[in-house]
Amino acid sequence: MAFKERYSREKRAVLQIRSAQDTSLLVEFPAFLTSLTNSFSSTWNEEQVYGRQDPIGTFQSTKRTLNVGFDIVSNNSEDARKNMEMINKVTRMLYPSYSGVDNALVLSKAPLVEIKFGNLIQDQNESDNFLLGWISTWSANPVLEMGMFTPNAGEFFPKVYNATLDFTPQHRRDLAFNKGATGNPIKFPYDGGS
Numbered sequence: 001m002a003f004k005e006r007y008s009r010e011k012r013a014v015l016q017i018r019s020a021q022d023t024s025l026l027v028e029f030p031a032f033l034t035s036l037t038n039s040f041s042s043t044w045n046e047e048q049v050y051g052r053q054d055p056i057g058t059f060q061s062t063k064r065t066l067n068v069g070f071d072i073v074s075n076n077s078e079d080a081r082k083n084m085e086m087i088n089k090v091t092r093m094l095y096p097s098y099s100g101v102d103n104a105l106v107l108s109k110a111p112l113v114e115i116k117f118g119n120l121i122q123d124q125n126e127s128d129n130f131l132l133g134w135i136s137t138w139s140a141n142p143v144l145e146m147g148m149f150t151p152n153a154g155e156f157f158p159k160v161y162n163a164t165l166d167f168t169p170q171h172r173r174d175l176a177f178n179k180g181a182t183g184n185p186i187k188f189p190y191d192g193g194s
Contacts, residue, residue: 020114112134114131
């Protein structure tokens with residue numbers, strides 16, 4: 001077994017991405033994370049009132065975005081081919097589903113996805129821990145200086161890709177100061193264990 005598979009299995013370090021439209025469409029990248037940013041921004045409607053030095057703020061929403069960077073590494077040409085297939089699957093997950101109505105295509109399902117990585121990216125309130133949302137930006141770029149596998153003439157499979165994705169979660173439960181269904185505090189955004 002190659003190092004990356006052994007490492008990812010032993011540590012359970014696997015970035016999983018699956019389609020919310022079809023949960024059987026699942027990709028698993030042995031995760032060599034290069035960056036992880038979890039950002040929160042609150043939106044307030046501010047009104048400046050005559051005679052008051054500070055504005056009056058009315059809360060509107062809090063938006064969470066995740067930016068994940070990771071390397072996709074191949075040990076051999078077959079591994080590189082599989083990585084390219086997984087990259088293609090993630091790319092296809094960015095497009096919606098359509099249905100035909102009177103010879104016209106109608107958007108039927110938005111391209112929502114679910115992701116999970118250990119205790120760092122997850123929804124602790126869901127039984128399978130997948131976090132629902134959408135990918136707004138996805139890129140997987142070959143690291144050309146690392147070389148390519150060329151199993152056949154005209155076939156090129158990069159040995160390493162640098163991948164990044166921007167993800168906007170859609171939380172399914174109240175995240176404020178409430179307790180979870182079991183009465184335990186919600187472990188958000190990270191699960192630090194019991």
